[in-house]
Amino acid sequence: MTEITDFLSNSVSFGLCISLICYWIATIIYKKTKFFLLAPLLVSCAFVITILVVLKIPYEKYLEGANFIYYLMTPCTVALAIPLYRQFSKLKENALAILLGIIAGILANAFFIFACCSLFKINNQEYVSILPKSITTPIGIALSNQNGGIESVTILLITIAGNMANIFGAIFCKIFRISEPVAQGVACGSSGHAMGTAKALEMGEIQGAMSGLSIAVCGVLTVVILPFFVNLI
Template sequence: MKDFFMNSIYFGIFLTLISYALGIVISKKTKFFLFSPLIVSIVLCIAFLVAAKIPYESYAAGANFIACLLTPATVCLAIPLYEQVEKLKENWLAVLCGILCGVVVNLVLIFLFCLLFKMEHTEYVSLLGKSLTTAIALGITEELNGIIPVIVVMVVLTGNLGNLFAVQVCKIFRITEPVAKGVAIGTASHALGTSKAIEIGEVEGAMSGLSIGIAGILTVILAPVFAGLIP
């Protein structure tokens, strides 16, 4: 059976879809925010691979077909934005300023924490793209000669944290304006956070999707500047 799983390109697809389906069921049954379908599916996939002693490479051979859907799925986020274009016209300056502030604060905090923990340049630049969608984050990290596995882990971690705690953070800081919620979530936690924003509301999802692209552009411009702060 193990050999069958290792040699089948459909194994990764099957395990991913089944794990996510179980994650949805568990999330609906428990109604506990920590049991997000994304988190549950990741845990289930890892647990199965470890228990069955199946190499990650065997799983990835099939799962990569699903990963290829990431780019078109991100592009599809333009649809809710188009439907909320009037809301964007009314708040374009606030949206732009909010995204810019979020990007700058993110980069400044990374810089300060790297100074605090005395990280070297390579590790530092490997963190600058943590709040961006994977495609942009990988491009920036490669350009700055960072460590690809590090940025991949950080992007996944950041997105999942945003997906898990976005609602709670908004409640704690009493953020009730839909546009503000969407901008904050999209700027801080890219596509995974945006999936939660879409669940919250149409306006939140649209603004979050917009924030992914603009935050990516601003980070591409600012990251090389911040990269030079730690030689």
Template sequence: MKDFIQESVFFGVFISLCTYEIGLLLKKKVNFPLFNPLLISIAATIVFLVGFDIDYATYEEGAKYLSYFLTPSTVCLAIPLHQQFEKLKKNWVAILSGILAGCLTSAICVFLFAVVFSYEHKEYVSLLPKSITTAIGMGVSEELNGYVTISVAVIVVTGILGNVIAEMIYKIFHITEPIAKGVALGTSAHAMGTAKALEIGEIEGAMSGLSIAVSGVITVVLAPFFATLI
């Protein structure tokens, strides 16, 4: 069985899609935030790899083909944004202010944690790009001489956490405005947050998709300054 899996070119794609489908089924049956398809998929994949003693490199060799769809799927976010362009024009000041506030809050929180827990410089700068998409975050971390692998892990965890707790946060703070929901998710939880935003509504998805790009640019500008603080 193990030899068959290792020789299969598309094993990584197959196990990824199967575990995600399991997550979707569980989410439909159990309406609870922790039953997030992405979170379940990650956990199930880890259990499978450990159970069959399959190393990550073997899994990644096949799973990498999924990443080819990342760019076209990201470009597709332009469609709901175009459909909601009038709302963007009407509320552009509030939207940009919200994204900037989110980026500043993220950077300040990382700085405060670094001070409280006495992070070293490399550890600190590795966390600065935690709320932006992986492609940009890796570049920021590398430019600041951080640990890129830690940055990637933190970005993924941030995205999953935002995806899982978003609706709970909205309920606690009585956030009902679709634009605010979308901006919050895209700015704080990048692509994984946008996936959740698209589930919630079309306006939320459009604003979240916009926020990914803008927050990435703002973080690229802010990160070098915050990096000098420790």
């Protein structure tokens, strides 16, 4: 067992291979069950964590190979411009509504976090770590560090928010009877960044395009709006 663990730990491709295999298996499980709590992103994360714990493989070793996937996030984000270009007429028709929807999402997120942190007596450092939870990871980390937050807490909350949007995005749209594709896309992108966009793309091309746009706009506007909230606690 020790020899196998050492071999896997020293294999640069281990992180990449185990990530792809776990996601592939999780996709099969989801297609077979269609149960929303068995979303591929969530299940594959659970599989990877279990394997690392059981085999006692350091996270740093896993990350050496898995980092390749992280590098692909930039070109994948750029590729979201393709469905947006195809739906450019929708963007022009709904530009004001999209902008106001994103701003509303940012403000709702900020006020909700402020209310919860005030209620539970959370200190400022933890508060500013939670504030950027609904934007893309690089911007969220930068904002957290800039305001004296805890980077690991920010990453954890961004991951949780993304998974929640991925799992419950379509369900909440049904519950609240949000049937307009543009509104669905803005909701997923402004609340769940890339993971929410993955779900939006499953819902349709218009939803995916609007969600991809929301990631960028939400990130930029959050940088502008967030400083007004950081010192409230």
